[in-house]
Amino acid sequence: MNAIAGRDGAQEWSEDLLMVLAMTDVAVVLFGPDGRPSHTNATVDALGARLDPSAASGADPLVRLIPEQAWDAAARDGRWCAEVDAGNDVTLEIKLLVAPGDRQRRLAVFTDVSQRSAREAEMQRRHDELQLTYERLAGAQEQLLQSEKMASIGQLAAGVAHEINNPIGYVHSNLGTLQEYVGSLFSLIEAYAAALQEHGTPEQLETLQALRERLDIDFINGDLPQLLAESREGIERVTKIVQDLKDFSRVGRDEPMxxxxxxxxxxxxxxxxxxxxxxxxxxxxxxxxxxxxxxxxxxxxxxxxxxxxxxxxxxxxxxxxxxxxxxxxxxxxxxxxxxxxxxxxxxxxxxxxxxxxxxxxxxxxxxxxxxxxxxxxxxxxxxxxxxxxxxxxxxxxxxxxxxxxxxxxxxxxxxxxxx
Ligand SMILES: Nc1ncnc2c1ncn2[C@@H]1O[C@H](COP(=O)(O)OP(=O)(O)OP(=O)(O)O)[C@@H](O)[C@H]1O
Ligand SMILES: [Mg+2]
Incomplete structure (x- = not known):
C-alpha cells in the first residue's frame, strides 16, 4: 500500500491511493491509527444513506455492520470476508484488509451483492424446477418401460397360452374318460374273477391267483384311481396358470366400461x-x-x-x-x-x-x-x-x-x- 507521512508522524494514505478510491464504485473505508474511519469515498456516503438516512456520516451505518471479532481475524490472516444482511433488502459483502507489518493500516471494502443474491436465489429456483422436471421425466420413463415390458410379455403370454390351451384341454378331458374306462375294466375283471370262482377248476383258480399276485393287481386297483386323480389335479393347476396367462395378456375387451x-x-x-x-x-x-x-x-x-x-x-x-x-x-x-x-x-x-x-x-x-x-x-x-x-x-x-x-x-x- 502506498503511504505518506502524516502530521503526527504516523504514516498516512498516499494521494494516489485516495484518488483511486474516489474513482471506484465500491464503498471503501480507510481507517486511521485510532481505529476510526479516516477516509471514505462517495460510494460509502451513497450506500450509508441508503441504509440509514439519518446517520451523521455515511461510514457509520457500514462500520456498524462489521462483526466484533472480524478485525482480530483480519489482523491474524491479513483479510476477512463475509456476506452480511444489512436490512432494507440489502446484502453486503464486507472485506477487511490489514497491511502486513502495519496492523494500524486497515481498510474495509463494502460491495452491494443484493442483486447477486437475488440472481443466485433465482438460479436455485430454476435449478429446483429443473430437478423436479427431471424426476418427473425419469418416473414417466420408468412407467413407459414398465408398460412396454408388460405389452411384449403380454404378447408372448398370449401366444403360449393359446398353444398350450388346446392340448391341456384334451389331456384333461381324456384323463376324465380314462378314469371311467379304468373303472369299467376293473369291474369286468372283478366279474370274471367272481365267475371263475364259481365255475372254474381248482387249477384255473390257482393260475389266476398266481397271475393276480405277480401283476400286483390288487395294488394297482387301489393305486390307479389316486394316480389319475393326481394327474387331473396337476392338469387343473396348469389350466389355472394358462387362464392367468390369458387374463394377463388380454388387451382391452370390446364391450365398453x-x-x-x-x-x-x-x-x-x-x-x-x-x-x-x-x-x-x-x-x-x-x-x-x-x-x-x-x-x-x-x-x-x-x-x-x-x-x-x-x-x-x-x-x-x-x-x-x-x-x-x-x-x-x-x-x-x-x-x-x-x-x-x-x-x-x-x-x-x-x-x-x-x-x-x-x-x-x-x-x-x-x-x-x-x-x-x-x-x-x-x-x-x-x-x-x-x-x-x-x-x-x-x-x-x-x-x-x-x-x-x-x-x-x-x-x-x-x-x-x-x-
Ligand atoms: N400382501 C403382500 N405381502 C407380502 N408380500 C407380497 C404381498 N403381495 C405380494 N407380495 C410379494 O410379491 C410377490 C408377487 O406377487 P404376485 O401376486 O404377483 O405373485 P404370487 O402371489 O407369488 O403368485 P400368484 O399371484 O401368481 O399366485 C409375491 O410372491 C410376494 O413375494
Ligand atoms: Mg398373488
Whole structure:
C-alpha cells in the first residue's frame, strides 16, 4: 500500500491511493491509527444513506455492520470476508484488509451483492424446477418401460397360452374318460374273477391267483384311481396358470366400461376368498360411500381377489386384514392392508414383474400382481404399495371415476377414414 507521512508522524494514505478510491464504485473505508474511519469515498456516503438516512456520516451505518471479532481475524490472516444482511433488502459483502507489518493500516471494502443474491436465489429456483422436471421425466420413463415390458410379455403370454390351451384341454378331458374306462375294466375283471370262482377248476383258480399276485393287481386297483386323480389335479393347476396367462395378456375387451359399484365388487370378491381367510384373519372394514366408477367390474374384482389372496398368504398364523374405501378429487380408492410378512425394499421394485414370486412352487406363479397392474393401467388408474418388513403391507388401488374420453380430433380423423 502506498503511504505518506502524516502530521503526527504516523504514516498516512498516499494521494494516489485516495484518488483511486474516489474513482471506484465500491464503498471503501480507510481507517486511521485510532481505529476510526479516516477516509471514505462517495460510494460509502451513497450506500450509508441508503441504509440509514439519518446517520451523521455515511461510514457509520457500514462500520456498524462489521462483526466484533472480524478485525482480530483480519489482523491474524491479513483479510476477512463475509456476506452480511444489512436490512432494507440489502446484502453486503464486507472485506477487511490489514497491511502486513502495519496492523494500524486497515481498510474495509463494502460491495452491494443484493442483486447477486437475488440472481443466485433465482438460479436455485430454476435449478429446483429443473430437478423436479427431471424426476418427473425419469418416473414417466420408468412407467413407459414398465408398460412396454408388460405389452411384449403380454404378447408372448398370449401366444403360449393359446398353444398350450388346446392340448391341456384334451389331456384333461381324456384323463376324465380314462378314469371311467379304468373303472369299467376293473369291474369286468372283478366279474370274471367272481365267475371263475364259481365255475372254474381248482387249477384255473390257482393260475389266476398266481397271475393276480405277480401283476400286483390288487395294488394297482387301489393305486390307479389316486394316480389319475393326481394327474387331473396337476392338469387343473396348469389350466389355472394358462387362464392367468390369458387374463394377463388380454388387451382391452370390446364391450365398453360401465359405471359400477366398487364396494359391491369388493364384498362379493371377499365372499369368494373368505373360505381361505376366515380362520387366519380378523377383518376390519372402513368403507366410505363411493360414487359409481366407470370400469369392467369383473376385471376389477379379479384385481381385488389377487390382492386379497396375497394378503392372506402373507400372514403366517393369525393376523389382521383391513379394508378401506374412499373417494376424492375425481378418484375412488380401495385399500387392502395386511399384518403379514411385509416386502423388503429391494423386492418392491420387482413385485409387479411377471413371474416374480417368493412363494413355493405350486403356490404362486408370480402373475397375480402383473395381471393387477395391466388391468389397472388399462383403467387409467394406479396401484400404490407401502410395506414394512415384519409389520405388513398396504395395496391401494386408485381409479378415476370416469375414463378419459378419446380426443375429439382423433375421432374425427377415424370417421373421416371410415367414410
Ligand atoms: N400382501 C403382500 N405381502 C407380502 N408380500 C407380497 C404381498 N403381495 C405380494 N407380495 C410379494 O410379491 C410377490 C408377487 O406377487 P404376485 O401376486 O404377483 O405373485 P404370487 O402371489 O407369488 O403368485 P400368484 O399371484 O401368481 O399366485 C409375491 O410372491 C410376494 O413375494
Ligand atoms: Mg398373488
Amino acid at each position: 360401465r359405471p359400477s359399484d366398487l364396494e359391491k365388487g369388493l364384498e362379493s370378491t371377499l365372499n369368494i376368498v373368505w373360505n381361505d381367510l376366515k380362520y387366519k384373519v380378523r377383518l376390519e372394514k372402513y368403507y366410505s360411500p363411493l360414487p359409481p366408477v366407470e370400469c369392467h367390474p369383473s376385471e376389477i374384482n379379479q384385481v381385488l381377489m389377487n390382492l386379497l389372496i396375497n394378503a392372506g398368504q402373507a400372514i403366517e398364523g393369525r393376523g389382521t386384514l383391513v379394508l378401506a374405501t374412499g373417494s376424492e378429487d375425481g378418484e375412488a380408492w380401495i385399500s387392502i392392508s395386511d399384518s403379514g410378512c411385509g416386502i423388503p425394499d429391494e423386492a418392491l421394485q420387482r413385485i409387479f414383474d411377471p413371474f416374480y414370486t417368493t412363494k413355493a412352487i405350486g403356490r404362486g406363479t408370480g402373475l397375480g400382481l402383473a395381471i393387477c397392474y395391466s388391468i389397472i393401467a388399462k383403467h387409467h388408474g394406479r396401484i400404490e404399495v407401502s410395506s414394512r418388513v415384519g409389520v405388513g403391507s398396504t395395496f391401494r388401488v386408485v381409479l378415476p371415476l370416469e375414463q378419459p374420453r378419446a380426443e375429439p380430433a382423433a375421432e374425427h380423423v377415424a370417421s373421416d377414414q371410415q367414410a
